[in-house]
Amino acid sequence: MNEATGTSGGGSAAIEIEGLRKSFGELEVLRGIDITVRRGEVVCVIGPSGSGKSTLLRCVNLLEEPTSGTVCVAGTEVTDPEVDLDRIRRRIGMVFQAFNLFPHLTALGNLTIAQRRALGRGKAEAEEVARRNLRRVGLTEKETSYPAQLSGGQQQRVAIARALSMGPELMLFDEPTSALDPELVGDVLAVMRGLADDGMTMLVVTHEMSFAREVADRVVFMDDGLIVEEGPPEQVVGDPRQARTRAFLSRVLDPAAAEVLEGSEEPSAEQPEGEGVTQPGSPPPQRVDTVRDRKGVRKQHPR
Amino acid sequence: MTRRNRTRAIRTAQYGVLLIVVLVFALAADWGELRRAFFDVEVAKKQFPDVITTALVNTVVYTVLGFVFGLALGLLLALMRLSQVLPYRWLAIAYIEFFRGVPALLVFIALGYGVPVAFQVSINQYVTVMLALGLVGAAYMAETIRAGIQAVPKGQTEAARSLGMSPTWAMISIVIPQAFRIVLPPLANELILLTKDSSLVYLLGLSLDQYELAKFGRDALNQHRSLTPILIAGLFYLAITLPLGHLVRRLEARTAKAR
Numbered sequence: 289m290n291e292a293t294g295t296s297g298g299g300s301a302a303i304e305i306e307g308l309r310k311s312f313g314e315l316e317v318l319r320g321i322d323i324t325v326r327r328g329e330v331v332c333v334i335g336p337s338g339s340g341k342s343t344l345l346r347c348v349n350l351l352e353e354p355t356s357g358t359v360c361v362a363g364t365e366v367t368d369p370e371v372d373l374d375r376i377r378r379r380i381g382m383v384f385q386a387f388n389l390f391p392h393l394t395a396l397g398n399l400t401i402a403q404r405r406a407l408g409r410g411k412a413e414a415e416e417v418a419r420r421n422l423r424r425v426g427l428t429e430k431e432t433s434y435p436a437q438l439s440g441g442q443q444q445r446v447a448i449a450r451a452l453s454m455g456p457e458l459m460l461f462d463e464p465t466s467a468l469d470p471e472l473v474g475d476v477l478a479v480m481r482g483l484a485d486d487g488m489t490m491l492v493v494t495h496e497m498s499f500a501r502e503v504a505d506r507v508v509f510m511d512d513g514l515i516v517e518e519g520p521p522e523q524v525v526g527d528p529r530q531a532r533t534r535a536f537l538s539r540v541l542d543p544a545a546a547e548v549l550e551g552s553e554e555p556s557a558e559q560p561e562g563e564g565v566t567q568p569g570s571p572p573p574q575r576v577d578t579v580r581d582r583k584g585v586r587k588q589h590p591r
Numbered sequence: 592m593t594r595r596n597r598t599r600a601i602r603t604a605q606y607g608v609l610l611i612v613v614l615v616f617a618l619a620a621d622w623g624e625l626r627r628a629f630f631d632v633e634v635a636k637k638q639f640p641d642v643i644t645t646a647l648v649n650t651v652v653y654t655v656l657g658f659v660f661g662l663a664l665g666l667l668l669a670l671m672r673l674s675q676v677l678p679y680r681w682l683a684i685a686y687i688e689f690f691r692g693v694p695a696l697l698v699f700i701a702l703g704y705g706v707p708v709a710f711q712v713s714i715n716q717y718v719t720v721m722l723a724l725g726l727v728g729a730a731y732m733a734e735t736i737r738a739g740i741q742a743v744p745k746g747q748t749e750a751a752r753s754l755g756m757s758p759t760w761a762m763i764s765i766v767i768p769q770a771f772r773i774v775l776p777p778l779a780n781e782l783i784l785l786t787k788d789s790s791l792v793y794l795l796g797l798s799l800d801q802y803e804l805a806k807f808g809r810d811a812l813n814q815h816r817s818l819t820p821i822l823i824a825g826l827f828y829l830a831i832t833l834p835l836g837h838l839v840r841r842l843e844a845r846t847a848k849a850r
Binding site: 349351380382388389390401402405407451 | 769772
């Protein structure tokens with residue numbers, strides 16, 4: 289498990305974010321975020337839809353360019369315009385809600401392509417690393433399968449293995465189980481739990497409160513573009529101090545209320561945020577994008 | 592009249608009209624004359640084997656040359672059309688609008704007569720054919736490929752970039768292969784159109800062994816005073832285009848299933 293070299297760096301920062309702001313046109317999605325993730329730490333970000341969680345995550349590897357503020361990853365400032373972004377991204381694994389596997393490549397091809405094109409590894413070496421990571425997520429027998437032939441849970445595990453194959457120093461998870469059928473969530477969370485146990489630094493946006501409670505070293509509650517509360521999970525999830533945190537958790541944890549929440553949560557404001565970059569100026573049409581995203585997600589299921 | 596009876600009556604009337612039309616044509620037509628003009632066995636026999644070994648082969652060769660060149664140029668134009676650099680976009684748009692708006696015939700005349708006369712050069716015949724067919728085809732293919740590239744979900748590029756692949760590699764190994772899958776049916780359609788456009792090659796002035804199907808048929812028509820060679824040429828075009836059309840429908844069905 290050489291990918292997760294663990295806590296050898298002691299308490300030094302893996303991610304340091306200061307004064308991060310991000311606007312899409314008129315809409316300010318992040319309104320001044322300060323957060324530090326130490327090496328080997330698992331931080332879960334929770335909060336209602338539209339609170340800016342995903343945007344925060346996407347600012348770490350600059351899939352979204354911050355409007356202002358600085359982001360440092362392992363001591364390198366990613367927001368510096370002089371920096372070699374590709375080089376830094378190779379050190380940051382990212383897992384998406386919609387998996388984003390490459391449909392024209394097999395599982396093995398998905399894991400080797402970036403190793404070969406970005407790291408310049410030879411075929412044999414790339415395949416060896418890929419096989420090791422497929423084994424790690426329990427999908428050794430699926431290496432010749434195409435994404436369309438895999439279940440959602442398997443696809444997401446391949447996506448995790450793909451990110452791991454680059455040998456990242458830290459991993460970003462953007463609602464990795466939100467697009468999955470409930471019975472498939474467990475396998476993905478088990479893989480993530482294993483990563484955390486191996487000492488991987490992880491920043492996870494999630495709605496899985498039990499995962500946050502059991503695995504996270506720290507939980508951050510965000511609302512309306514700001515960090516409202518952060519601390520150990522037993523405090524933030526178990527005994528929140530802020531009224532907004534309590535209100536959010538009661539909606540999520542109380543099943544009856546949760547159903548109401550899910551109904552209203554479908555047009556997630558966070559998906560359009562991501563799309564906003566392609567159409568600068570015009571605020572993205574949320575409903576349309578959500579529909580397309582839902583379709584995209586459903587498409588990934590072979591059934 | 593009940594609804595069922597009415598339906599039946601209308602259908603009977605439609606078959607009746609059809610029958611009458613067919614009968615009128617059958618009785619009015621001079622079958623002997625038609626047979627002599629279109630199905631003259633003696634004339635037909637004389638067309639073989641040249642119609643295959645020369646004409647059909649040349650049609651296929653010209654089409655493939657034009658298609659390959661057009662595809663390469665079309666891909667380049669599509670990428671220019673999507674470039675961040677404004678002048679590239681302008682160039683691509685100007686090219687596409689020009690060659691889509693101008694008759695292919697004009698392009699052939701310009702290349703066949705214009706260029707050699709104006710520049711005092713003689714270009715290899717096959718190169719001229721490739722240029723003429725490719726220049727026109729590229730304009731259509733560029734727009735098709737551009738649409739295909741834009742149809743690849745944004746998450747694909749994001750995933751590639753988040754793995755540290757450069758924009759160029761993300762385009763080459765992730766986006767373009769998926770774009771081509773999407774545009775395979777319309778590209779096959781373009782191949783059908785090019786097959787027929789290859790009949791314009793006669794404008795470049797061909798020697799006997801360079802004849803393609805249309806010119807071959809026309810030549811034989813003059814020689815034998817019979818439409819039979821034209822019919823044969825037409826049948827050979829169909830022998831190329833019908834399987835391609837079938838391929839397009841299968842590709843479309845596959846794409847529909849994959850969604």
